[in-house]
Amino acid sequence: MAQFNTLARLQSSKAALEKSRLQVEPLPPLQEGEITLQIERFSITTNNVTYLTFGEAPLHYWSFFPTGDSDHAHMPVWGFADVVESTVSGIECGERFYGFFPIATLLRMRPERINARGFFDAMPHRLPLTSAYNFYTRCSADPAYSQDLENYLALLRPLFVTSWMLADYLQDNQFFGARRLVVSSASSKTAYGAAAWLSEHADVELVALTSAANLEFVDALGCYAQTFSYDQLEEIDSDGDTLYLDFSGDPELRSRIHRHFGNALVHDCLVGFTQTSEMVSAGQRELSGPPPKFFFAPEQIRKRTADWGPAGFNERFAAAEGGFIAKLSDPGNDWMRIVEHNGIESAQALIADLVAGRMDPRAGHIVRLDANGN
Structure with a gap:
């Protein structure tokens, strides 16, 4: 099995959100019960700036992906990643998942509550955090998923x-x-x-x-x-x-x-x-x-899941989301155009522009990474 032992990650200054730094460091050996995902594609929007802005309160966004440095934080993003290492039954190498990631090349996870739809990351630091951000959806089991719609899902679903x-x-x-x-x-x-x-x-x-x-x-x-x-x-x-x-x-x-x-x-x-x-x-x-x-x-998700049941909530949301994405992915739509960028350094520039308000409202920005962060 191939070894993935070098991690490249982008960290944002808590004191000046427009400033970020790139770090390359060793990734410890894979432990039993863990998997490694290679992050391949994610969106960056003002929503992600909100995550950084709120920091530790009220939803503890800085805590999902600790940096080990009190002055810097990971900006969480939504996107897609592939399993490249697994010691977990029910999670196979090559599977693709949608979810909440740091801007990094790799992420170690400890899957629990594994089912046909996906799994929850049970790394100890994530257990007290909001569970909605800890669930990772199997693309093969997502009725809304299509490879052609990945950019729209990464941008619009969150x-x-x-x-x-x-x-x-x-x-x-x-x-x-x-x-x-x-x-x-x-x-x-x-x-x-x-x-x-x-x-x-x-x-x-x-x-x-x-x-x-x-x-x-x-x-x-x-x-x-x-x-x-x-x-x-x-x-x-x-x-x-x-x-x-x-x-x-x-x-x-x-x-x-x-x-x-x-x-x-x-x-x-x-x-x-x-x-x-x-x-x-x-x-x-x-x-x-x-x-x-x-x-x-x-909070409203929890309320409606209790009101409608998990299946009822998923059914209603899937119908609403499907209609919205179909409308915006139509070739005749001029509300949003997809702009793809390659490499972690492009994410640095996007974050600086977002914080400064220098963004075209018609553009939907996607960052793609290879195993080296390029």
Whole structure:
């Protein structure tokens, strides 16, 4: 059996997320009960910046793939990897899995609760962490999987599960009494996924906020009733119960929203951060009206799994995801184009651009690695 004993991995500075370093180091020998996966393809989006931004709280994203250095963390990504070593019955070399990975060439895992769909990684440091991130799906058993759709699955599945569960959470709570949703960073893929679903399945007005450069793009998406630039925020009608759906995390924008809508603002839902230069927690800034409440997709997943049963949840999600990916992978779709990059160094540049906000909203970025990280 071939030996895989050299690991290349990218680590991000916790103090300056745009800065990263590449390390090449020995990988200890494979132990009984472990497997080695070679990470071959993954997406990088603003969602991954959110993982880094939140760090140890509330979902302990820095803890999934420890670096051994208190100043640096792994950025978690979603993608595909192949088993290249296995000492575990039921996991064969050559099998391909989808899941949560570091930006690295290889990952050691300890599979447990193995079944036809996949397995959970039971490395000791991962046991206390959110189980939704510890499950790895066998591509051969995934009804949505197609080799031709790998790039779309890597990009859209982690975003759409957040989008879909967010839409479900809002519907489940009757939009907290709101009849209008004001959506910041409306050009982001996660915002679009939620807005696209709600525009077809809910009787609520969706109002987009975006940069002036993205106005035309967002307006053409077709799921927002109105589109405004951030400079035009105060032009939005402030009457009527309003829910703020915050995908930007910009504290100044949040303050403007609260001032402008005043008592009409019934809920402030914080989903993710696309702006990270001046991030503050909800308790660090005094606001009139409802305090920001962070949305946790895993909590809504747990609730709906209890409500519908695991099979019922998987069936509903597969149908929603399949329709969304079919729509966006259609050759006539001009909402997103796939951009492939090769090598860990390309991931460094993408992360820096994402943190700085230098990204084309139409681009979906995929990084491919070989065994050497190229």
